[in-house]
Amino acid sequence: MSGGVAYAFNGQHFAAPAELDITAAANTLTAPLSVIVQVTKRCDFDCTFCSETLQLPDPTLDQLDTIRQNLTGTGRVFLSGGEPLMRKDFGEVVDIFHGHHIVAVPTNATHAADHARNIAGKIAYANVGLEGPRAAFRRVRGDYDRTMTGVRVLQEAGIPLALSAVVYRSTLSVLPYTVQIGDVLDATKVKLILPLRKGNALNLADHEFITTGEADAVFARLRDLRTQMQWSPALRLTAWTPQNEGHMIVVEPNGVARAWPVYDAPDLWEPLGNALEEPIADIWARYRFKENHVSKYVGRSIHALAQGV
Ligand code: SF4
Secondary structure, three states: OOOEEEEEEOEEEEEOOOOHHHHHHHHOOOOOEEEEEEOOOOOOOOOOOOOOOOOOOOHHHHHHHHHHOOOOOOOOOEEOOHHHHHHOOOOHHHHEEOOOOEEEEEEEEHHHHHHHHHOOOOOOOOEEEEOOOOHHHHHHHHHHHHHHHHHHHHHHOOOEEEEEEEOOOOHHHHHHHHHHHHOOOOOOOEEEEEOOOHHHHHHHHHHHHOHHHHHHHHHHHHHHHHHOOOOOOEEEEOOOOOOOOOOOOEEOOOOEEEEEEOOHHHHOEEEEEEEEOHHHHHHHOOOOOOOHHHHHHOOOOOOOOOOOO
């Protein structure tokens, strides 16, 4: 890739030399390192932190093909939702993007059995949301057993697995179990993310939001435990700071591209353009969070430990 950034580890993260000048890299790039494309807003879960508030019709395969063409130059595409595997034609969706981008799929895995065989070998990995053991998962997210059944189906199909967990104050005590589960499942990474105040998360009690200082302490504790227990997955923790504001580019089902999360914008979205109507280079040119984008994806603005380190 240009800008001194390369994909590493089967597209699961980015590698950059320690001396990488983030500003120069951001100015060199003509397209994002990574884009999230929402192939549906539908979902069979109703997670207590879910930020999805607006239902929109699913994009057609033709529309997704147009979006794919307009995303030329973007290295990695997350085919996201909602719950992307709820699309009966999800295999065809993957076929549109496979071969043009590194493809990754965030999923709750409940519909894994419908698609795992079709998409194996075409996606770099599935990222399954998993907030720790059954009791915590049920309280925060939904049906643990359906998700774990789906995880096994994904793994039997040979699809690499990563986990992500939203961190509440009331789930801090289960985080070591979450990482242990990741280790037992041979997950390549466990991503921890603080919730954002949007959608269902607006109903969370204030005390569930930990501070960035507390997040630093949580990561330090997990780093020590990880060494002690010899856990293998890479470990990442994203707290919301000015340095990673707006770092994601999300394309909604109607093609609208937005920077996310923008802390003082309505619904935390900042409109950037429309990926059904214009090339990503035009959208990238008017994107004001380029440095945050690069900084986050090379692991500078979050806590990050590589696998096995
Ligand atoms: S967070 Fe994801 S899995 Fe949970 S309800 Fe929202 S879209 Fe569905």
